[in-house]
Amino acid sequence: MPTGQVLWFTGLSGSGKTTLCQSVGASLRETDLPVQLLDSDMVRRDLWNDLGYSEQDRIEHNRRLGYLAGLLSQHGITVLVAAISPLRSIREQARRTCPRFCEVFVDAPLSVCEQRDPKGLYRRFRSGMISNFTGIDAPYERPVSPEIVCQTALESIMESTEKVLHFLKLQRGL
16 A cells, blocks of 8 residues: 655644645545545544643644654555644654655744634733743744745635645655
8 A cells, every 4th residue: 555645734823724734635635535634723622632732742742643644644645734833843753753744834924823813812812811822922943944835825725735736746646
């Protein structure tokens, strides 16, 4: 059975990771390619809600995500992971865990992410309801050399989707 691929979408909250994963996933399903989306928030809620948002818990959450993505990819599944993954070391650990790994930087300025605020997290942070918020009072280390960069404040969802699909076509001959 062919090995699948892991595409790890990283970026600030509200940058468009999940939206882009959903769009890429829909396009890939049209080609009958087995695809699984792992949205970090949903996986945390449904599989390991024992973890909080401390740095150690974030590291462990991403380690588990990487392990799960790697397992799925070994069965020929293309895995789309939408996770902030704030530290480079977290993403490098996922790269080591997953044989065919592609880092997709979903790049949007903090101001745009805060304006979008799909989950109301920035509003909650600004009102003092939450702290340790990635990109503001907790670190987000931008990728140094991702395989793909999608600038979602400048590109349409379809333009970003096409970038990802083009990369996959080159990798897999789709």
